[in-house]
Amino acid sequence: MPRSAIASERAVIRAETRRRWSLALPALTVITLCSILPLVVMVGYSFMEKGQYGNVEWGFSLEGWRAVILEKDFFDDSYIPATAHLTILGRSVALALLTTALTFVFGIPTAWFIATRSPSTRAFWMFLITVPFWTNLLVRTIAIQEVIRADGTLNRLLLATGIIDEPLQMMFTNGAVLVGMTYVYLPLMVLPVYAAIEKFDFRLAEAAYDLHASRFYCLRKVVLPLMWPGIAAGSILVFIPALGAYVTPRLMGGGRAMMWGNLIDLQFGQGRNWPLGAALSIALTLVVLGAMVWYIRRVAKGGESIG
Amino acid sequence: MAEKRFDVTHMPGVATIAIVTFLALYIPVLILVVNAFNASDTAGRWEGATLRWFAAALDNTAFRRAALNSAIVALTAATLSTVLATAAALAVTRGRHIKGQGGIFVILNQPLLVPEIVFAIALMVVLAQVKQATGYQGLGYVIVAHTTFCIPFAFLPIRARLSGMDLTLETASMDLYASRFYTFRRVTLPLLLPGILAGFMLAFVISLDNVVVSSLIKSPGQETLPTYLMGELRRNLTSEIYAISALLLFASISIVAASWFVTRTRQ
Numbered sequence: 001m002p003r004s005a006i007a008s009e010r011a012v013i014r015a016e017t018r019r020r021w022s023l024a025l026p027a028l029t030v031i032t033l034c035s036i037l038p039l040v041v042m043v044g045y046s047f048m049e050k051g052q053y054g055n056v057e058w059g060f061s062l063e064g065w066r067a068v069i070l071e072k073d074f075f076d077d078s079y080i081p082a083t084a085h086l087t088i089l090g091r092s093v094a095l096a097l098l099t100t101a102l103t104f105v106f107g108i109p110t111a112w113f114i115a116t117r118s119p120s121t122r123a124f125w126m127f128l129i130t131v132p133f134w135t136n137l138l139v140r141t142i143a144i145q146e147v148i149r150a151d152g153t154l155n156r157l158l159l160a161t162g163i164i165d166e167p168l169q170m171m172f173t174n175g176a177v178l179v180g181m182t183y184v185y186l187p188l189m190v191l192p193v194y195a196a197i198e199k200f201d202f203r204l205a206e207a208a209y210d211l212h213a214s215r216f217y218c219l220r221k222v223v224l225p226l227m228w229p230g231i232a233a234g235s236i237l238v239f240i241p242a243l244g245a246y247v248t249p250r251l252m253g254g255g256r257a258m259m260w261g262n263l264i265d266l267q268f269g270q271g272r273n274w275p276l277g278a279a280l281s282i283a284l285t286l287v288v289l290g291a292m293v294w295y296i297r298r299v300a301k302g303g304e305s306i307g
Numbered sequence: 308m309a310e311k312r313f314d315v316t317h318m319p320g321v322a323t324i325a326i327v328t329f330l331a332l333y334i335p336v337l338i339l340v341v342n343a344f345n346a347s348d349t350a351g352r353w354e355g356a357t358l359r360w361f362a363a364a365l366d367n368t369a370f371r372r373a374a375l376n377s378a379i380v381a382l383t384a385a386t387l388s389t390v391l392a393t394a395a396a397l398a399v400t401r402g403r404h405i406k407g408q409g410g411i412f413v414i415l416n417q418p419l420l421v422p423e424i425v426f427a428i429a430l431m432v433v434l435a436q437v438k439q440a441t442g443y444q445g446l447g448y449v450i451v452a453h454t455t456f457c458i459p460f461a462f463l464p465i466r467a468r469l470s471g472m473d474l475t476l477e478t479a480s481m482d483l484y485a486s487r488f489y490t491f492r493r494v495t496l497p498l499l500l501p502g503i504l505a506g507f508m509l510a511f512v513i514s515l516d517n518v519v520v521s522s523l524i525k526s527p528g529q530e531t532l533p534t535y536l537m538g539e540l541r542r543n544l545t546s547e548i549y550a551i552s553a554l555l556l557f558a559s560i561s562i563v564a565a566s567w568f569v570t571r572t573r574q
Contacts, residue, residue, distance in 0.1 A: 113325030244422030
């Protein structure tokens with residue numbers, strides 16, 4: 001190719017690169033200014049000194065990060081584990097994992113059920129799963145709250161049938177938060193698992209079965225590997241919002257069963273400890289990113305080679 | 308689960324769990340809707356159907372203002388994010404790989420990688436400075452915040468639609484001396500329209516439903532429907548709250564139905 005042709009080819013590529021970058025630029029600017037920059041500010045705040053009335057004061061300090069796990073003893077100023085914070089962080093991880101497990105227990109059979117219906121009724125069942133997915137999370141939390149609160153539907157039912165004599169106090173407990181989160185996040189498990197099962201050629205399982213594979217062997221060696229990408233995607237889709245949940249634990253758990261997101265909010269409100277709140281925010285973001293990286297490394301790539 | 312039997316269509320355990328799951332999903336919502344129509348103001352006793360609570364809500368100025376704010380925010384944020392996401396999707400989805408394409412992709416999806424509460428608080432901290440510096444207290448902040456987190460949601464279906472479209476028609480149009488803009492307007496845009504519509508609806512619903520970001524970014528006295536509802540909840544569950552919840556529910560369901568219809572007619 002003559003040199004001038006190469007040069008003009010390069011110019012074309014350069015022009016196209018410029019044109020396409022400028023197309024993406026407005027969106028990139030908005031996200032950089034409103035999402036990435038504030039996050040950088042938060043990283044900075046987590047290393048600053050706490051202001052007396054909220055806000056921060058200039059000056060480097062690790063106090064915010066230390067306060068995540070340690071607190072000063074009231075009497076002798078030595079550092080002891082910050083039990084209150086650690087309890088909340090531990091509860092958040094535990095409840096997020098349990099929510100994932102429960103959505104798994106209910107979600108997988110549901111996805112399987114939908115995927116094995118005839119194509120015409122499948123659309124109807126899928127519609128039933130998509131509606132809650134699109135419905136306001138706050139409204140769905142109110143709905144489940146109405147069922148389990150002290151004078152709610154469940155208690156009235158149990159009282160009327162004489163199973164209990166006094167209403168059960170279910171609200172503002174870890175269990176209430178767990179029920180609430182399982183209820184609101186369930187569709188997030190069903191949708192990706194359904195997508196994986198739907199692609200599955202059931203003749204493969206039948207073939208394995210015909211070749212005298214036991215049901216369990218067939219399930220483990222044929223069905224599960226094909227469902228695995230969907231299960232992993234569903235687990236990530238449930239675990240991540242559950243870990244950082246704010247609305248559901250606030251309504252179902254109140255002050256007694258607080259979660260990580262509520263603790264962050266508290267530091268920027270009544271707590272007036274912005275460096276601690278910033279450190280908690282960055283820590284939560286890092287855990288979420290870690291989960292995401294694990295997913296992309298272990299599952300998204302492996303899943304492609306299987307499917 | 309499926310450990311013991313392996314006949315695809317006859318797994319009684321699976322069907323039972325699935326039916327229980329569907330019932331568990333829908334019964335609480337149905338109870339809520341029934342309560343919204345219940346003439347009695349104590350939720351347990353049914354005293355006939357009434358529209359009284361809906362009327363009471365619609366009569367309430369605070370509710371009407373919140374509903375108007377929600378509509379303004381969701382419409383503006385969905386429109387802006389769809390336009391931005393469409394341009395960005397055109398930039399990164401097709402043609403040869405350009406320098407920095409992976410980076411553009413990561414930035415576009417960045418709001419999805421950050422927990423909502425962290426996104427909201429970080430933006431609140433920054434916008435507090437802006438509010439102080441400019442003195443402006445309007446809905447603009449909420450709109451900008453919503454536009455930001457709606458971009459990746461709008462981007463998703465638009466990109467999916469674009470990557471399924473081949474370049475033949477556009478190349479043909481360009482070969483026939485149509486200008487780049489004319490080709491975009493008469494060839495690309497009509498083909499892309501279902502994706503854009505789906506992106507807009509997704510962004511609209513995501514914005515309409517949001518409570519965390521709105522409640523932290525809004526100026527004092529401003530309310531959207533979800534933040535208004537959240538505030539009312541602090542008192543007690545009342546029939547009016549059920550009515551407002553039911554209204555939000557109907558809004559979401561009609562949007563799903565509409566998007567269902569759009570995807571149906573496309574096929």
